[in-house]
Amino acid sequence: MHIVDGALSTQVLVVGAAVSCLGLALGLRRMPLDKIPVTGMLAATFFVASLIHVPLGPSSLHLIMNGVAGLLLGWAAVPALFIGLLLQAVFFGYGGITVLGINTVNVALPAVAVFYLVRPFIIGARASQGLFWGAVGGGLAVALTTLMVAASLWVSGDEFIPTAKLVLISHIPVVIIEALLSGATVYLVCKVKPELFMGRG
């Protein structure tokens, strides 16, 4: 899911950097004192989860966990995911510095979308309903990220449909795993600390 340096056109990189800066500013403004520990925890979760890969045939895929970040943080997911991507680029060379902006947009905007589309169904819901909507949010965030990655490559010259098919089909196992993981996480949060879903995000 990390697009590497040199794969995208300059225009895409500039637009990605600008949008991610706006998202960062909005995310930092909407991060109250009590949300900082959750933001840090989810940044660490994303940082580690993206390093873990799921073997699939001759290749392998990694978890993203942006769905859970979006459901819990809203716009504050942008700085959380940005920090995770930055540390991965610096420590392990995944992605890169020039593509940091567009990678942040591709991972964080679906998280924010899930916040607005799915979280209303979780607030005040029973834990079993939270399990379902958490799974929907987790799977949807990854699916949207794959489409945005394909769109980024398409704008940079690749053909959209074949690229989108390749990225989306290869990430179907990740969508399923993340849906399960997000559903279980949201179920737990609904049971033990449902107030984490409160706030404007």
Next chain:
Amino acid sequence: MLIRLSQLLVLLLLIVSSAAWAHKVIFDVYQSGSVIEGELGFSNGDMAVAQRISVTDGAGVEIDQVYTDEEGFFVYTPATQDHLNFEVDLGAGHVAEATINWVPKSAEVVTLKGAENTEIAKLYKPSTVAAAEQASVVSEVQKLSAQVRQMRRELRAYKEKNDLQSVLGGIGYILGLVGLGYYLAARRKLRGD
């Protein structure tokens, strides 16, 4: 019951998926005598098989192409002396490129100018070297080349290894940033009060 199941599921998925680590494209090109050798693969040790590699000149014009073998290895013999760029696109945003300044190694031909009459020159004249000895030297060089290639792979795998210290270091940075965020938020709150 469902809480325990969900806890178990989270734990199980994390354990199962921690069996291995994520990867990135690894692309190495180096001069080896009179040819250019290279390897293409991933940081988890998998090699890219039958992958097309585009060769461009200094102006960015594609002049040739080469394919990796079943070990992700390729050999390319340049036609001219130039600044060569090797580009590969493995799809889905996985691209890599490597550049090499190709200089034919003509210096490898040993010349002993001014030393024709010495004993050393006589010793190194090609005619004095037996064919069997030459074959033996070629065989030794090939073995050495294979060993160097293997060492390159091991060195690269070592460089790409994500050790626990780096992961913990990254988490440490995040904790530090959380602390900084707390400090700034507290200062903002105190000003507001």
